Amino acid sequence: MDRHRAPGQLGHEGGGAGVTLDDFRPGPLDRDETFYVAGHRGLVGSAIWRRLERAGFRGLVGLPSAELDLTDRAAVFDFFAETRPRYVAVAAAKVGGILANSTYPQEFLSENLQIQVNVMDAALATRVERLLFLGSSCIYPRLAPQPITEDALLTGPLEETNDAYAIAKIAGIMQVQAIRREYGLPWISAMPTNLYGPGDNFSPQGSHVLPALIRRYDEARAAGASHVTNWGTGSPRREFLHVDDMADACLHLLENYDGPQQVNVGTGTDVTIRELAEIVAAAVGFDGDTLWDASKPDGTPQKLLDVSKLADAGWRARIGLPDGIRSTVEWFRAHQGTEAMSPIRGI
Ligand SMILES: NC(=O)c1ccc[n+]([C@@H]2O[C@H](COP(=O)([O-])OP(=O)(O)OC[C@H]3O[C@@H](n4cnc5c(N)ncnc54)[C@H](OP(=O)(O)O)[C@@H]3O)[C@@H](O)[C@H]2O)c1
Numbered sequence: 634m635d636r637h638r639a640p641g642q643l644g645h646e647g648g649g650a651g652v653t654l655d656d657f658r659p660g661p662l663d664r665d666e667t668f669y670v671a672g673h674r675g676l677v678g679s680a681i682w683r684r685l686e687r688a689g690f691r692g693l694v695g696l697p698s699a700e701l702d703l704t705d706r707a708a709v710f711d712f713f714a715e716t717r718p719r720y721v722a723v724a725a726a727k728v729g730g731i732l733a734n735s736t737y738p739q740e741f742l743s744e745n746l747q748i749q750v751n752v753m754d755a756a757l758a759t760r761v762e763r764l765l766f767l768g769s770s771c772i773y774p775r776l777a778p779q780p781i782t783e784d785a786l787l788t789g790p791l792e793e794t795n796d797a798y799a800i801a802k803i804a805g806i807m808q809v810q811a812i813r814r815e816y817g818l819p820w821i822s823a824m825p826t827n828l829y830g831p832g833d834n835f836s837p838q839g840s841h842v843l844p845a846l847i848r849r850y851d852e853a854r855a856a857g858a859s860h861v862t863n864w865g866t867g868s869p870r871r872e873f874l875h876v877d878d879m880a881d882a883c884l885h886l887l888e889n890y891d892g893p894q895q896v897n898v899g900t901g902t903d904v905t906i907r908e909l910a911e912i913v914a915a916a917v918g919f920d921g922d923t924l925w926d927a928s929k930p931d932g933t934p935q936k937l938l939d940v941s942k943l944a945d946a947g948w949r950a951r952i953g954l955p956d957g958i959r960s961t962v963e964w965f966r967a968h969q970g971t972e973a974m975s976p977i978r979g980i
Contacts, residue, residue: 657819659891662720662763662884667692669718671703671752672725676832677767677825680880681722688884694718698725704747706754713755721756721764722883723749723805728834730841731794731932738797745801753808757816763887764820766809768802768895770938771795772824780901780939783824783894792933810893819891823883826899826938830876830957831964843873846910847958847965851917860922861914864929867907872899872937875957878950882943890946899938900950909954916958 662668668685672678673695685693694716701712703725727744734741749766756764773781774789786806791799802824809820829843837848846863853861882898890896904912910923943949 654813654817654819654891657891659763659819659887659889661888662690664689665691666719667694667716668720668722669694669713669716670722670724671695671748672723674832675724675726675728676828676830676834676876677879678722678724679832680830680876681724681883684877684880684884703751704744706747706751709751710755710758713759713761717759718756719762720887721752721761722887723752723764723766725752726767727798730845734795734798735793741795742797742801745798746804749801749805750808753805753812753820757812757818760818761820762818764809764818765883765887766805766820766822767883768805768822768824769799770824770826770897770899770936771799772802772806772895775933779935780937781897782939783897783942786895806895813893821886821890821892822895823886823898824895824938825879825882826872826874826897826936828874828876828879830961832876833961833965835965842871842906843909843913843958843961844965846913847917847962850910850913850919851962851965853921854917854919858921860924861910861919862924862926863906863910864926865906865931866927867905867910867923867925869906869931869933870903870935870937871906871909872901872903873909873954873957874899874950875952875961878952881951882948885948886943886946889948894942896942896946897938897940898943899940901938901940901944903935903937904954912955912958913962916955916962 668690670678670682670693673682674697682693682695701708703709725748727741771792773785775792776789777785806822809822812818812820827841833844834840835844835848849861879898886896914923
Protein backbone atom coordinates (compact mmCIF):
# COMPACT_ATOMS: atom_id res chain seq x y z
CA MET A 634 0.00 0.00 0.00
CA ASP A 635 1.09 3.55 -0.72
CA ARG A 636 2.97 4.66 2.40
CA HIS A 637 1.26 8.07 2.12
CA ARG A 638 -2.21 6.68 2.21
CA ALA A 639 -4.02 5.20 5.17
CA PRO A 640 -7.18 3.23 4.43
CA GLY A 641 -10.00 5.51 3.35
CA GLN A 642 -7.74 8.55 3.14
CA LEU A 643 -6.98 10.75 0.16
CA GLY A 644 -3.44 10.77 -1.18
CA HIS A 645 -1.45 13.84 -2.25
CA GLU A 646 -2.71 13.38 -5.74
CA GLY A 647 -6.27 13.11 -4.40
CA GLY A 648 -8.82 15.88 -4.52
CA GLY A 649 -9.85 17.53 -7.76
CA ALA A 650 -13.39 18.08 -8.91
CA GLY A 651 -15.46 14.95 -8.65
CA VAL A 652 -13.73 13.41 -5.62
CA THR A 653 -16.28 12.81 -2.88
CA LEU A 654 -15.77 12.90 0.86
CA ASP A 655 -18.12 10.00 1.44
CA ASP A 656 -15.36 7.42 1.81
CA PHE A 657 -13.07 9.55 3.94
CA ARG A 658 -12.69 8.50 7.57
CA PRO A 659 -10.44 10.50 9.86
CA GLY A 660 -7.72 8.49 11.55
CA PRO A 661 -4.24 8.83 13.03
CA LEU A 662 -2.02 11.22 11.10
CA ASP A 663 1.29 9.84 9.86
CA ARG A 664 4.05 11.07 12.24
CA ASP A 665 6.66 10.94 9.44
CA GLU A 666 4.82 13.28 7.08
CA THR A 667 5.42 17.00 6.65
CA PHE A 668 3.13 19.07 8.88
CA TYR A 669 3.20 22.84 8.35
CA VAL A 670 2.12 24.95 11.32
CA ALA A 671 1.42 28.45 9.99
CA GLY A 672 2.01 30.92 12.84
CA HIS A 673 4.13 28.47 14.85
CA ARG A 674 5.58 31.22 17.07
CA GLY A 675 2.19 32.56 18.17
CA LEU A 676 0.15 31.63 21.23
CA VAL A 677 -1.85 28.93 19.45
CA GLY A 678 0.71 27.88 16.84
CA SER A 679 3.47 27.33 19.41
CA ALA A 680 1.12 25.22 21.53
CA ILE A 681 0.12 23.15 18.48
CA TRP A 682 3.82 22.72 17.68
CA ARG A 683 4.57 21.50 21.24
CA ARG A 684 1.62 19.11 21.13
CA LEU A 685 2.65 17.68 17.77
CA GLU A 686 6.26 17.26 18.94
CA ARG A 687 4.99 15.42 22.00
CA ALA A 688 2.85 13.20 19.78
CA GLY A 689 5.99 12.21 17.83
CA PHE A 690 5.63 14.22 14.61
CA ARG A 691 9.03 14.30 12.93
CA GLY A 692 8.28 16.49 9.90
CA LEU A 693 7.20 19.75 11.52
CA VAL A 694 7.73 22.90 9.47
CA GLY A 695 7.26 26.50 10.55
CA LEU A 696 8.69 29.84 9.47
CA PRO A 697 8.54 33.22 11.22
CA SER A 698 6.78 36.00 9.33
CA ALA A 699 10.15 37.70 8.78
CA GLU A 700 11.16 34.72 6.63
CA LEU A 701 7.81 33.93 5.03
CA ASP A 702 5.30 36.77 4.90
CA LEU A 703 2.02 34.95 4.31
CA THR A 704 0.54 38.06 2.67
CA ASP A 705 3.13 37.53 -0.11
CA ARG A 706 1.15 35.21 -2.39
CA ALA A 707 4.02 34.22 -4.68
CA ALA A 708 6.27 33.39 -1.71
CA VAL A 709 3.52 31.26 -0.14
CA PHE A 710 3.03 29.29 -3.38
CA ASP A 711 6.80 28.76 -3.68
CA PHE A 712 6.96 27.56 -0.07
CA PHE A 713 4.17 25.01 -0.57
CA ALA A 714 5.64 23.81 -3.86
CA GLU A 715 9.01 23.23 -2.17
CA THR A 716 7.77 21.85 1.14
CA ARG A 717 4.68 19.93 -0.02
CA PRO A 718 3.14 19.48 3.41
CA ARG A 719 0.55 16.74 3.80
CA TYR A 720 -0.99 18.41 6.84
CA VAL A 721 -1.49 22.10 7.70
CA ALA A 722 -2.73 24.03 10.73
CA VAL A 723 -3.58 27.66 9.97
CA ALA A 724 -2.75 29.47 13.21
CA ALA A 725 -1.23 32.54 11.52
CA ALA A 726 -3.35 35.66 11.80
CA LYS A 727 -3.29 39.29 12.76
CA VAL A 728 -4.76 39.12 16.25
CA GLY A 729 -5.49 41.81 18.83
CA GLY A 730 -7.77 43.05 21.59
CA ILE A 731 -10.83 45.30 21.25
CA LEU A 732 -8.82 48.51 21.00
CA ALA A 733 -6.55 47.25 18.23
CA ASN A 734 -9.46 45.68 16.33
CA SER A 735 -11.64 48.78 16.48
CA THR A 736 -8.76 51.15 15.62
CA TYR A 737 -7.37 49.18 12.66
CA PRO A 738 -10.31 47.34 11.02
CA GLN A 739 -8.78 47.65 7.53
CA GLU A 740 -5.54 45.90 8.60
CA PHE A 741 -7.42 43.17 10.47
CA LEU A 742 -9.69 42.52 7.48
CA SER A 743 -7.15 42.77 4.70
CA GLU A 744 -4.18 40.99 6.30
CA ASN A 745 -6.25 38.12 7.64
CA LEU A 746 -8.00 37.61 4.31
CA GLN A 747 -4.67 37.66 2.49
CA ILE A 748 -2.96 35.26 4.91
CA GLN A 749 -5.72 32.66 4.89
CA VAL A 750 -6.55 32.89 1.17
CA ASN A 751 -2.89 32.56 0.21
CA VAL A 752 -2.31 29.61 2.53
CA MET A 753 -5.48 27.78 1.53
CA ASP A 754 -5.06 28.46 -2.21
CA ALA A 755 -1.48 27.17 -2.08
CA ALA A 756 -2.58 24.20 0.05
CA LEU A 757 -5.26 23.43 -2.53
CA ALA A 758 -2.78 23.72 -5.41
CA THR A 759 -0.55 21.13 -3.70
CA ARG A 760 -3.52 19.03 -2.52
CA VAL A 761 -2.84 19.22 1.21
CA GLU A 762 -4.79 16.33 2.67
CA ARG A 763 -5.83 17.56 6.10
CA LEU A 764 -6.00 21.28 6.90
CA LEU A 765 -7.33 22.86 10.08
CA PHE A 766 -8.42 26.48 9.83
CA LEU A 767 -8.64 28.38 13.11
CA GLY A 768 -11.15 31.14 13.63
CA SER A 769 -12.58 32.67 16.74
CA SER A 770 -15.82 32.88 18.69
CA CYS A 771 -16.25 36.48 17.50
CA ILE A 772 -17.67 35.06 14.25
CA TYR A 773 -20.98 34.59 16.06
CA PRO A 774 -23.71 37.25 16.22
CA ARG A 775 -23.50 39.76 19.07
CA LEU A 776 -26.84 38.64 20.49
CA ALA A 777 -26.53 34.91 19.80
CA PRO A 778 -28.39 32.78 22.37
CA GLN A 779 -26.06 31.40 25.08
CA PRO A 780 -24.34 28.99 25.04
CA ILE A 781 -23.56 29.62 21.38
CA THR A 782 -24.01 26.68 19.05
CA GLU A 783 -22.32 26.34 15.69
CA ASP A 784 -25.72 26.88 14.03
CA ALA A 785 -25.73 30.51 15.23
CA LEU A 786 -23.29 31.45 12.45
CA LEU A 787 -24.72 34.12 10.11
CA THR A 788 -27.99 34.46 12.00
CA GLY A 789 -27.56 38.09 13.12
CA PRO A 790 -25.36 41.21 13.27
CA LEU A 791 -21.80 40.91 14.59
CA GLU A 792 -20.20 42.78 17.49
CA GLU A 793 -19.13 46.05 15.87
CA THR A 794 -15.74 46.37 17.59
CA ASN A 795 -14.29 43.38 15.75
CA ASP A 796 -16.63 42.84 12.82
CA ALA A 797 -13.89 43.27 10.20
CA TYR A 798 -11.80 40.53 11.83
CA ALA A 799 -14.88 38.32 12.22
CA ILE A 800 -15.84 38.69 8.56
CA ALA A 801 -12.34 37.59 7.52
CA LYS A 802 -12.69 34.51 9.76
CA ILE A 803 -16.16 33.73 8.40
CA ALA A 804 -14.68 33.91 4.89
CA GLY A 805 -12.10 31.33 6.02
CA ILE A 806 -14.82 28.92 7.17
CA MET A 807 -16.55 29.44 3.82
CA GLN A 808 -13.34 28.71 1.93
CA VAL A 809 -12.89 25.43 3.80
CA GLN A 810 -16.49 24.50 2.97
CA ALA A 811 -16.11 25.53 -0.68
CA ILE A 812 -12.93 23.50 -1.10
CA ARG A 813 -14.60 20.49 0.49
CA ARG A 814 -17.58 20.81 -1.86
CA GLU A 815 -15.71 21.52 -5.03
CA TYR A 816 -12.46 19.60 -4.58
CA GLY A 817 -13.37 16.93 -2.03
CA LEU A 818 -10.53 17.70 0.38
CA PRO A 819 -11.41 16.82 4.00
CA TRP A 820 -10.44 20.14 5.55
CA ILE A 821 -11.99 21.37 8.78
CA SER A 822 -12.40 24.54 10.88
CA ALA A 823 -12.31 25.08 14.63
CA MET A 824 -13.51 28.14 16.56
CA PRO A 825 -11.78 28.53 19.92
CA THR A 826 -13.15 30.53 22.81
CA ASN A 827 -10.84 32.98 24.67
CA LEU A 828 -7.42 31.34 24.98
CA TYR A 829 -4.59 31.96 27.41
CA GLY A 830 -1.32 30.39 28.40
CA PRO A 831 2.43 30.47 27.73
CA GLY A 832 3.28 32.63 24.72
CA ASP A 833 0.35 34.98 25.21
CA ASN A 834 0.57 38.65 24.30
CA PHE A 835 1.02 40.63 27.53
CA SER A 836 1.65 44.00 25.89
CA PRO A 837 -0.48 46.78 27.44
CA GLN A 838 -1.84 47.92 24.04
CA GLY A 839 -2.62 44.66 22.31
CA SER A 840 -3.54 42.10 24.94
CA HIS A 841 -6.78 40.29 25.80
CA VAL A 842 -8.47 40.45 29.22
CA LEU A 843 -6.67 37.58 30.97
CA PRO A 844 -3.05 38.47 30.13
CA ALA A 845 -3.93 42.13 30.82
CA LEU A 846 -5.17 41.18 34.31
CA ILE A 847 -2.09 39.03 35.01
CA ARG A 848 0.19 41.90 34.09
CA ARG A 849 -1.82 44.47 36.03
CA TYR A 850 -2.02 42.40 39.23
CA ASP A 851 1.59 41.26 39.08
CA GLU A 852 2.80 44.85 38.59
CA ALA A 853 0.57 45.97 41.49
CA ARG A 854 2.05 43.26 43.71
CA ALA A 855 5.61 44.20 42.71
CA ALA A 856 4.90 47.91 43.38
CA GLY A 857 3.23 47.17 46.73
CA ALA A 858 0.04 48.90 45.52
CA SER A 859 -2.95 48.94 47.86
CA HIS A 860 -5.50 48.36 45.11
CA VAL A 861 -6.09 47.56 41.47
CA THR A 862 -8.84 49.19 39.43
CA ASN A 863 -10.47 47.24 36.64
CA TRP A 864 -12.85 48.45 33.95
CA GLY A 865 -16.58 47.79 34.23
CA THR A 866 -18.59 46.09 36.95
CA GLY A 867 -16.88 42.69 36.79
CA SER A 868 -20.22 41.01 36.14
CA PRO A 869 -19.84 39.85 32.49
CA ARG A 870 -19.33 36.12 32.14
CA ARG A 871 -16.54 34.76 29.93
CA GLU A 872 -15.07 31.38 29.06
CA PHE A 873 -11.31 30.68 29.04
CA LEU A 874 -9.45 27.71 27.62
CA HIS A 875 -5.79 26.93 28.23
CA VAL A 876 -3.90 26.94 24.95
CA ASP A 877 -2.37 23.50 25.64
CA ASP A 878 -5.92 22.14 25.85
CA MET A 879 -6.68 23.97 22.61
CA ALA A 880 -3.70 22.36 20.88
CA ASP A 881 -4.78 18.96 22.16
CA ALA A 882 -8.26 19.58 20.74
CA CYS A 883 -6.75 20.55 17.36
CA LEU A 884 -4.87 17.26 17.05
CA HIS A 885 -7.91 15.37 18.28
CA LEU A 886 -10.14 16.98 15.67
CA LEU A 887 -7.66 16.33 12.88
CA GLU A 888 -7.57 12.65 13.83
CA ASN A 889 -11.20 12.14 14.79
CA TYR A 890 -13.51 14.67 13.13
CA ASP A 891 -14.57 15.35 9.61
CA GLY A 892 -17.39 17.63 8.54
CA PRO A 893 -18.06 20.95 6.82
CA GLN A 894 -19.36 22.77 9.88
CA GLN A 895 -16.91 24.61 12.12
CA VAL A 896 -16.43 23.08 15.59
CA ASN A 897 -16.53 25.21 18.74
CA VAL A 898 -13.59 24.62 21.09
CA GLY A 899 -14.02 25.64 24.71
CA THR A 900 -14.54 24.35 28.22
CA GLY A 901 -18.33 24.73 28.25
CA THR A 902 -18.16 26.72 31.52
CA ASP A 903 -17.68 30.40 32.24
CA VAL A 904 -16.70 32.72 35.11
CA THR A 905 -17.48 36.35 35.88
CA ILE A 906 -14.65 38.81 35.26
CA ARG A 907 -14.76 39.47 39.01
CA GLU A 908 -14.13 35.76 39.73
CA LEU A 909 -11.40 35.77 37.11
CA ALA A 910 -9.72 38.76 38.77
CA GLU A 911 -9.82 36.95 42.14
CA ILE A 912 -8.13 33.88 40.66
CA VAL A 913 -5.46 36.07 39.04
CA ALA A 914 -4.89 38.06 42.26
CA ALA A 915 -4.42 34.81 44.20
CA ALA A 916 -2.12 33.37 41.52
CA VAL A 917 0.23 36.39 41.56
CA GLY A 918 0.05 36.79 45.36
CA PHE A 919 -1.62 40.23 45.36
CA ASP A 920 -3.50 40.76 48.61
CA GLY A 921 -4.73 44.34 48.09
CA ASP A 922 -8.23 45.44 47.09
CA THR A 923 -9.89 45.29 43.71
CA LEU A 924 -12.00 48.28 42.65
CA TRP A 925 -14.39 48.32 39.70
CA ASP A 926 -14.84 51.41 37.55
CA ALA A 927 -18.49 51.02 36.55
CA SER A 928 -18.33 54.15 34.36
CA LYS A 929 -16.38 52.03 31.82
CA PRO A 930 -18.19 49.68 29.44
CA ASP A 931 -18.78 46.06 30.40
CA GLY A 932 -19.23 44.57 26.95
CA THR A 933 -21.66 41.78 26.27
CA PRO A 934 -23.07 40.13 29.47
CA GLN A 935 -22.12 36.57 28.57
CA LYS A 936 -20.08 34.74 25.98
CA LEU A 937 -20.02 30.99 26.26
CA LEU A 938 -19.64 28.39 23.54
CA ASP A 939 -21.76 25.29 23.33
CA VAL A 940 -19.20 22.48 23.06
CA SER A 941 -21.57 19.53 22.50
CA LYS A 942 -20.24 18.93 19.01
CA LEU A 943 -16.69 18.72 20.33
CA ALA A 944 -17.84 16.42 23.15
CA ASP A 945 -19.56 14.23 20.54
CA ALA A 946 -16.21 14.05 18.75
CA GLY A 947 -14.76 12.67 22.00
CA TRP A 948 -12.84 15.61 23.48
CA ARG A 949 -13.13 17.70 26.62
CA ALA A 950 -10.90 20.26 28.36
CA ARG A 951 -8.66 19.07 31.20
CA ILE A 952 -6.74 22.09 32.52
CA GLY A 953 -8.68 23.91 35.28
CA LEU A 954 -8.60 27.72 35.35
CA PRO A 955 -6.67 28.19 38.65
CA ASP A 956 -3.95 25.71 37.57
CA GLY A 957 -3.77 27.14 34.07
CA ILE A 958 -3.49 30.72 35.37
CA ARG A 959 -0.81 29.75 37.92
CA SER A 960 1.41 28.24 35.24
CA THR A 961 0.77 31.20 32.92
CA VAL A 962 1.89 33.60 35.69
CA GLU A 963 5.09 31.55 36.04
CA TRP A 964 5.68 31.81 32.28
CA PHE A 965 4.98 35.56 32.34
CA ARG A 966 7.50 36.14 35.12
CA ALA A 967 10.14 33.95 33.51
CA HIS A 968 9.83 35.76 30.17
CA GLN A 969 9.30 39.37 31.22
CA GLY A 970 11.64 41.65 29.29
CA THR A 971 12.65 38.89 26.86
CA GLU A 972 12.01 38.67 23.12
CA ALA A 973 9.12 36.26 23.75
CA MET A 974 7.33 39.08 25.55
CA SER A 975 7.83 41.76 22.93
CA PRO A 976 4.55 42.95 21.43
CA ILE A 977 5.36 41.41 18.05
CA ARG A 978 1.83 40.20 17.72
CA GLY A 979 0.08 43.34 18.94
CA ILE A 980 -0.08 46.61 17.14
N1 LIG B 1 -5.65 34.15 21.42
C1 LIG B 1 -6.90 33.86 21.53
O1 LIG B 1 -7.53 34.05 22.60
C2 LIG B 1 -7.64 33.25 20.41
C3 LIG B 1 -8.96 32.93 20.63
C4 LIG B 1 -9.68 32.38 19.61
C5 LIG B 1 -9.08 32.16 18.39
N2 LIG B 1 -7.78 32.45 18.19
C6 LIG B 1 -7.25 32.21 16.84
O2 LIG B 1 -6.06 31.48 16.82
C7 LIG B 1 -5.23 31.93 15.74
C8 LIG B 1 -3.86 32.30 16.27
O3 LIG B 1 -4.01 33.27 17.28
P1 LIG B 1 -2.87 33.56 18.35
O4 LIG B 1 -3.53 34.06 19.55
O5 LIG B 1 -1.93 32.42 18.41
O6 LIG B 1 -2.14 34.79 17.65
P2 LIG B 1 -0.66 35.31 17.87
O7 LIG B 1 -0.12 34.83 19.15
O8 LIG B 1 -0.72 36.76 17.61
O9 LIG B 1 0.17 34.60 16.71
C9 LIG B 1 -0.10 34.85 15.38
C10 LIG B 1 0.98 34.25 14.53
O10 LIG B 1 0.68 34.60 13.19
C11 LIG B 1 1.87 34.90 12.55
N3 LIG B 1 1.63 35.91 11.51
C12 LIG B 1 0.90 37.05 11.60
N4 LIG B 1 0.97 37.72 10.44
C13 LIG B 1 1.75 36.97 9.60
C14 LIG B 1 2.20 37.13 8.29
N5 LIG B 1 1.87 38.21 7.54
N6 LIG B 1 3.00 36.18 7.76
C15 LIG B 1 3.37 35.10 8.49
N7 LIG B 1 2.97 34.88 9.74
C16 LIG B 1 2.17 35.82 10.29
C17 LIG B 1 2.81 35.46 13.58
O11 LIG B 1 4.10 35.11 13.15
P3 LIG B 1 5.47 35.80 13.73
O12 LIG B 1 5.43 35.57 15.20
O13 LIG B 1 6.55 35.05 13.08
O14 LIG B 1 5.39 37.24 13.35
C18 LIG B 1 2.37 34.75 14.83
O15 LIG B 1 3.20 33.62 15.08
C19 LIG B 1 -5.98 33.11 15.11
O16 LIG B 1 -6.66 32.66 13.98
C20 LIG B 1 -6.98 33.52 16.14
O17 LIG B 1 -8.16 34.01 15.57
C21 LIG B 1 -7.04 33.00 19.16
